[in-house]
Amino acid sequence: MKLSLHALTIALSFLAFSAFAEPGENTYKQVCAACHASGVLNAPKLGDKAKWAPLIAEGQVTLTAHGYVGVRGMPAKGGNPNLTVEGFSDAVAYMVNKAGGNWKTPDAKTLAAINKEIEARKASLNKKP
Numbered sequence: 001m002k003l004s005l006h007a008l009t010i011a012l013s014f015l016a017f018s019a020f021a022e023p024g025e026n027t028y029k030q031v032c033a034a035c036h037a038s039g040v041l042n043a044p045k046l047g048d049k050a051k052w053a054p055l056i057a058e059g060q061v062t063l064t065a066h067g068y069v070g071v072r073g074m075p076a077k078g079g080n081p082n083l084t085v086e087g088f089s090d091a092v093a094y095m096v097n098k099a100g101g102n103w104k105t106p107d108a109k110t111l112a113a114i115n116k117e118i119e120a121r122k123a124s125l126n127k128k129p
């Protein structure tokens with residue numbers, strides 16, 4: 001009895017760790033945490049509500065698109081050239097939600113708007129003043 005309860009506990013905690021990871025959590029840990037956990041180059045830290053509040057106010061489309069293209073010390077795609085817009089969006093939402101926001105995995109319409117804003121942002125950055 002004792003043994004099987006123990007096994008059950010292990011099985012449950014394994015499930016909690018794998019199946020119930022929040023969207024974006026794994027990408028955050030693998031790609032973003034290197035800077036956003038400790039605030040490297042002044043990156044807004046995970047859970048720092050004061051730093052994230054003005055970013056959250058930009059809205060999901062703008063913030064996700066501009067982050068994906070790269071902003072100052074923030075490298076494009078978080079520095080991972082294989083990271084998709086979908087994967088990046090979830091990682092942004094994960095950090096936003098840890099700082100008091102309530103963003104979801106973007107639906108098709110929001111994703112289309114993010115992709116459009118990515119193209120607009122790239123075009124405006126390529127323009128010489």
Ligand code: HEC
Nearest residue numbers: 031032035041042043066067071072073074078079091092
């Ligand atoms: C090499 C370090 C580094 C990595 C890795 C990194 N970031 Fe950043 N990030 C930064 C820095 C630095 C800033 C602050 C940029 C500034 O405002 O000067 C930033 C800012 C941001 C912002 C706010 C952008 C804005 O418009 O001000 C978002 C969103 C963001 N990061 C998301 C992510 C996500 C999602 C990942 C992982 C997929 C990630 N970052 C990985 C360094 C990093």
